[in-house]
Amino acid sequence: MPTTAPHGSWRSPITAGLITGKQVGLGSPWLDGDVAYWTESRPLEGGRVALLRRLANGRTEEVAPPTFNLRTRVHEYGGRPFTARDGIVVGVELKDQRVYRFEPGRVPVPLTPESGGALRYADLVLDLARQRLLAVREDHRGGGEPRNTLVAIPLAGDPHEGAVLAEGHDFFAYPRPSPDGRSLAWLTWDHPDMPWDATTLWVAELDAAGRPADPRAIETGVAESLVQPEWSPDGRLHVMSDRSDFWSLYRVRNLDLEPVALIAAELAGPLWQLGSRWYDFLDAGTAVAIATERGVQRLTLLDLVAGTERPLDLPFVEYAGVSCADGVVLVQALPADGPAQLVRVEPSRSGFATIASAGALDLDPGHISLPEHITFPSEDGRQAFALYYPPRNPDYVAPAGELPPLVVRSHGGPTGRASPALNLQIQFWTSRGFAVVDVDYAGSTGYGRAYRSLLEGKWGIADVEDCIAAARFLAESGRVDPSRLAIRGGSAGGYTTLCALAFHDLFKAGASWYGIGDLEALARDTHKFESRYLDRLVGPWPDAVELYKARSPIHHTDGLNCPIVFLQGEDDKVVPPNQAEMMVEVLRKKGLPVAYLLFPGEGHGFRRAETIETALLAEYGFFCRVFGIEPAEPLPPLRIENLG
Known part of the structure; x- marks a missing residue:
């Protein structure tokens, strides 16, 4: 029999300790073939961000040593602090903001020099054909505002601060080499715009030394927010644009944009954190995207030829960080009545598999207000x-x-x-x-x-x-x-x-x-x-x-x-x-x-x-x-x- 008591005075099993003690923050899902990577923010470890991975055999291990806290301070809000490809893993340590190469059981190897945190890196992308790392660099060594550039950092040799690939704008984001390694795309914006106001998409051929030659801007003639340029497996450049009111998926053709999928939902969001991912390619003809409509999100398949969508039947209301490989989707998924999860989805099959959870939550559903x-x-x-x-x-x-x-x-x-x-x-x-x-x-x-x-x-x-x-x-x-x-x-x-x-x-x-x-x-x-x-x-x-x-x-x-x-x-x-x-x-x-x-x-x-x-x-x-x-x-x- 329920007890009668004034509003606000009810005793609850949802304590402040439950909120922090049994929950971690999941983030930055990433697939490298059949290996799943993600970060965990751990309140009980002072908010330390750990990097984990789950191998194909189902074993989960921590990639960086327990003394490492992976977090970039570019733009102060940071973003995805690591990347991985073909087993090579690199990430940014919070205290010194240096980029390190990680191998479990070994001492991390610094790829960038000591700068007292004055050199900061984010939006990391491995360019293995040239044995280098592409990144946004924020340089605080001079007076006044820090200087932002795109740089290339060697994966071997002495620590290097990065060779500048693109400069001359207030902000840079999303360095993205094409699948054949011949081209590079990236975004820029300048004061007073924020990235959700107006950005510019650039494309350039790469010369023999891997430097952009004759960068060309996608001139659209309208103020629009372009976000997350990505190359499809068949080498076509795509980007999200809000020119139709909602952020929708477009394809770059002859330095112009043509719509791929226009649906009555938002397919991207504001770029507060570098490296944010709202979609990825399942194959050359299909993208997996997060759609937001009337406060609720869905994970949906976009047919890149027909421009149609097919929502996936999943029991979640919020998603983040789509990553695809070999017909599989890894994404952070949040239900309305349970803890956040990192889930593996195969769209060709029904259901999903949970790779990681934000924590146990043994609560009577009657205590959850929907x-x-x-x-x-x-x-x-x-x-x-x-x-x-x-x-x-x-x-x-x-x-x-x-x-x-x-x-x-x-x-x-x-x-x-x-x-x-x-x-x-x-x-x-x-x-x-x-x-x-x-x-x-x-x-x-x-x-x-x-x-x-x-x-x-x-x-x-x-x-x-x-x-x-x-x-x-x-x-x-x-x-x-x-x-x-x-x-x-x-x-x-x-x-x-x-x-x-x-x-x-x-x-x-x-x-x-x-x-x-x-x-x-x-x-x-x-x-x-x-x-x-x-x-x-x-x-x-x-x-x-x-x-x-x-x-x-x-x-x-x-x-x-x-x-x-x-x-x-x-x-x-x-x-x-x-x-x-x-x-x-x-x-x-x-x-x-x-x-x-x-x-x-x-x-x-x-x-x-x-x-x-x-x-x-x-x-x-x-x-x-x-x-x-x-x-x-x-x-x-x-x-x-x-x-x-």
Whole structure:
């Protein structure tokens, strides 16, 4: 018989320790023939990223020594930190950013020189015909912005910083040699564009020394985002373009693009991390791609001749990192009610095989709240989207007539998207009796370029309006308590959160995870990749300085009238701690309840198990005290200033 208890006070088996202790982060699936490679981010090892592989005989082994942490810092967000081909494995070590060659049981061999981390490498591609490695290099040795180039690194001999193959642009990505080794394709973009705004695809013949000769740009005549150029097995260059609103697959022909598959779904995404893969070739006539439609993803087969698709019947709602070899697909797959998996799929057969899992999850399905994709009206007549999670715990019911408190999640990016895959941090809340809504506000990915462009010039306005509209929609429909509405977010989502609290009075509490309070400081202090991002979202810096001040919560703290908890990494280079501290000091002086937790050794996004647990419990404890809820379990002490 369920126990009657107020929303928010339900005891749950989904503890903070469960979220970190039994789960690893799977990533970067890669097939080298019949050998499967992937990375595991391990919170219990301080967030260390390990490289693993499964051999054809089924044996799994760690490729790099346990002292190695594979992570590239190019663009600060990094990306795929390794590659493998014909048994040769290379990867980037976090501490020194050098590229190493790995063989299990042997000391890793450095391919690049010691630079104190000033030379960084990403988007690694092996060119075995020339016994070299192609990579994007980011050089921090000079003054001002780092210099990005494409380089070739020998696989033998003394460590080499790389011979420059292409330069002259602010950013490079996807060096891709053709199957016959005669040509090279790559992407570039320049300030103030981000890669989801406009990129250029280049193609060049390679001379006898392997250098690009007479590079030619694919001139399309329109502003479009081209992403992930790849050569099919028969030597045809393909690329994803969003010229038709959705990212779709195109073929390069005579320095122009012709559509291959136009379907009513997004086939790629924003290039935040180098080496991201949304599709691969199963054979010369078939590609396997990730399609996103109305918040849910599917793995689908694209007929490159007919331009049609055939979705694969798999029990997952989210995918990442497609890799194909010999008629087999390796992909990260996430269900709505279980842990992430690395799965092996043979499209010619039914079913799939699990190669690795993010961890054991022995939970009663009754504790899992499944999301509902909702569409609701927002400002200026536009529609917005979200995933709504109602409270769910089979052991409890709320008192008659009591509505649950609501946590509004504003994702980061701000080009991110709400995922319907199982997120234990969301289930942490819903299993305790909170409702959660994960908002795909204007600017989110997965709904086409036009929807993504709605945030241009309106960051801090349209995203906030949509978060408010989601909360009001749920409150007016009688699903949540209008007097207990909270908003939370990290990074760009933290900015949306702070704007909602500074410029509006709907929410009664907020939580900012490494969120942006001062747009001027962000424009001045952030790294190269995002240094001109705000030109489109807000206005050109510094010409639009008054607009930056008008949009910065730090300059409008007079509008703050509710408690806020700030959670911040001490080593954050994207959003430095001083931004959170400026906001905290203002709240202190105003006498508003505030809590501030600074985590040494953490950057932009928390990786350590103890940090993730402490931050989550602090947020839960903060909202409980603000909303007068008796917590479901004993919580660590939390100092909340100005709260009796």
